[in-house]
Amino acid sequence: MRDVLIAGVGATDFGEHPDRTGRELFAEARSLALERSAVPPDEVDALYYGNFMGETAEGQSHGAPLMAEGLGSSGLEATRIENACASGGYAVAEGVRAIRSGAADVVLVGGMERMTDLGTEGTTASLARAADELYEISAGMTFPGAYGLLADAYLSRHDGTREDLAHVAVKNHANATTNPKAQYRQEITVEDALEAPRVASPLGLYDACPITDGAGAAVLVSPEYADTAGLEPKAVVTGSGRGTDALSLQGRDDLTRTPAAEAAAETAYEQAGISPGDVDFAEVHDCFTIAEVLALEALGLYEHGEAIDAAREGETARDGATPINLSGGLKAKGHPVGATGVTQLVEATKLLAGTHPNADAVPDASTAVTHNAGGTVATAAVHVLEAVDAEEVGA
Amino acid sequence: MSEGDAASRVGYDEWLDALADGDGFYLRNGGDEATVPPAPGRGGLEREPLPARGTVEAVSTIHVPHPEFGDDAPYAIAVASFGPVRLTGQVRGVDPEAADLERGLEVEPTVVSKGENEDHTESRFVGFIPVEANPSER
Numbered sequence: 001m002r003d004v005l006i007a008g009v010g011a012t013d014f015g016e017h018p019d020r021t022g023r024e025l026f027a028e029a030r031s032l033a034l035e036r037s038a039v040p041p042d043e044v045d046a047l048y049y050g051n052f053m054g055e056t057a058e059g060q061s062h063g064a065p066l067m068a069e070g071l072g073s074s075g076l077e078a079t080r081i082e083n084a085c086a087s088g089g090y091a092v093a094e095g096v097r098a099i100r101s102g103a104a105d106v107v108l109v110g111g112m113e114r115m116t117d118l119g120t121e122g123t124t125a126s127l128a129r130a131a132d133e134l135y136e137i138s139a140g141m142t143f144p145g146a147y148g149l150l151a152d153a154y155l156s157r158h159d160g161t162r163e164d165l166a167h168v169a170v171k172n173h174a175n176a177t178t179n180p181k182a183q184y185r186q187e188i189t190v191e192d193a194l195e196a197p198r199v200a201s202p203l204g205l206y207d208a209c210p211i212t213d214g215a216g217a218a219v220l221v222s223p224e225y226a227d228t229a230g231l232e233p234k235a236v237v238t239g240s241g242r243g244t245d246a247l248s249l250q251g252r253d254d255l256t257r258t259p260a261a262e263a264a265a266e267t268a269y270e271q272a273g274i275s276p277g278d279v280d281f282a283e284v285h286d287c288f289t290i291a292e293v294l295a296l297e298a299l300g301l302y303e304h305g306e307a308i309d310a311a312r313e314g315e316t317a318r319d320g321a322t323p324i325n326l327s328g329g330l331k332a333k334g335h336p337v338g339a340t341g342v343t344q345l346v347e348a349t350k351l352l353a354g355t356h357p358n359a360d361a362v363p364d365a366s367t368a369v370t371h372n373a374g375g376t377v378a379t380a381a382v383h384v385l386e387a388v389d390a391e392e393v394g395a
Numbered sequence: 396m397s398e399g400d401a402a403s404r405v406g407y408d409e410w411l412d413a414l415a416d417g418d419g420f421y422l423r424n425g426g427d428e429a430t431v432p433p434a435p436g437r438g439g440l441e442r443e444p445l446p447a448r449g450t451v452e453a454v455s456t457i458h459v460p461h462p463e464f465g466d467d468a469p470y471a472i473a474v475a476s477f478g479p480v481r482l483t484g485q486v487r488g489v490d491p492e493a494a495d496l497e498r499g500l501e502v503e504p505t506v507v508s509k510g511e512n513e514d515h516t517e518s519r520f521v522g523f524i525p526v527e528a529n530p531s532e533r
Contacts, residue, residue, distance in 0.1 A: 128461055139484055149453040152454055250483045
């Protein structure tokens with residue numbers, strides 16, 4: 001299986017962009033990634049584009065050819081990937097597969113979401129569509145409600161507290177203060193989180209990620225192409241796994257685990273030839289604080305039931321044993337849902353390459369993991385990234 | 396057509412009708428698999444009576460509602476187990492912010508609709524009625 005090189009990455013600022021269209025946001029991320037990779041736009045063989053709510057946000061389906069305008073030739077393969085909040089991670093996975101298979105040498109993977117124009121009501125309704133329409137949406141399920149159920153099940157089973165979850169929010173906000181692209185760059189306290197209005201018990205406002213506009217992109221290339229073109233790859237994708245679970249929570253065997261992510265991690269680790277102990281840092285899908293806890297356990301960084309106090313103990317802080325969400329995570333960096341899986345790759349690549357503002361927290365890191373979840377982890381994509389000098393790049 | 400094939404074609408509305416009539420059921424194959432309709436393409440399923448009582452496995456009181464439920468907030472949504480199957484529904488007949496609305500609560504399944512709109516058949520969904528106000532006294 002040949003390696004997949006990350007030639008360049010780019011992203012917009014995350015936050016509110018009321019005056020910019022989706023194509024403008026994506027074009028910014030795309031241009032940054034292409035410029036930094038030194039790959040000419042007409043060399044791109046394929047585009048995999050993650051987007052979840054284009055229909056409700058901009059009245060736009062069929063976004064792939066729109067985002068591909070100005071790239072490649074008429075033979076370019078442009079495909080939109082929709083797996084709710086895991087759309088971006090699946091776009092990355094499709095790009096990796098295309099290069100590994102030999103079908104492509106240069107792939108642009110990206111994602112974009114515009115959400116803030118929808119407001120809270122419109123976003124709540126749009127995000128709910130990632131749940132099961134018959135069993136869940138019809139009964140008034142919201143996304144915070146679904147994660148509220150997961151949090152209630154987990155905290156009950158493992159004697160966790162809302163304060164434990166608050167520490168996750170505090171940590172990720174602290175990380176975001178030094179990430180200029182992050183949406184929320186102010187610190188919060190445990191008390192702030194505990195006193196915030198409830199959204200869906202036991203979760204409050206500071207347990208939830210914000211509503212975000214933004215885009216991210218990465219140029220993936222084969223080792224042969226990189227060699228011929230004289231590129232300087234920024235990182236290597238050595239593992240790419242995916243997993244699926246029942247869409248509805250009622251179809252799950254255990255509300256305190258996320259087997260789709262467990263399966264995705266197992267596949268990615270096996271491909272990369274690593275174990276959880278090799279992971280130096282991770283960018284995980286903390287759409288809600290409880291989601292970070294579930295992610296750490298699915299990735300094998302903690303045993304089941306033991307990640308709940310990881311943030312409280314400082315183990316996942318920037319100076320902890322395994323820093324988690326140095327970017328600020330979805331929680332504070334922002335969560336433009338269809339782009340998030342790609343933006344995790346962008347942040348992790350810059351951290352490995354030493355070009356991220358928070359890279360000083362992991363100066364010797366060689367192995368990173370990204371974890372991207374769709375819905376209540378009914379879909380999951382996990383990627384292993386390694387630093388270029390740590391990996392002997394091979395065809 | 397075998398009984399199993401017929402069971403796989405039962406729709407959700409038909410299942411809700413049965414639940415509303417007190418004839419709730421679930422579908423089970425010969426092994427460990429159990430589900431509720433719809434279950435298209437899943438063969439070997441047979442109807443089994445839904446247990447009359449279930450247990451709340453997780454509950455969340457939603458304060459920021461789905462826009463279609465804006466008049467109902469706050470409302471409590473729960474996943475409850477009924478033998479081998481789980482159902483999702485709103486807990487009714489109890490204060491959604493009551494302290495004893497928690498995991499372990501024993502409930503009976505029913506069919507409810509949004510707000511007071513009893514005839515709004517397209518908006519029907521599962522409801523859970525607590526068996527007693529305080530399950531700890533059982």
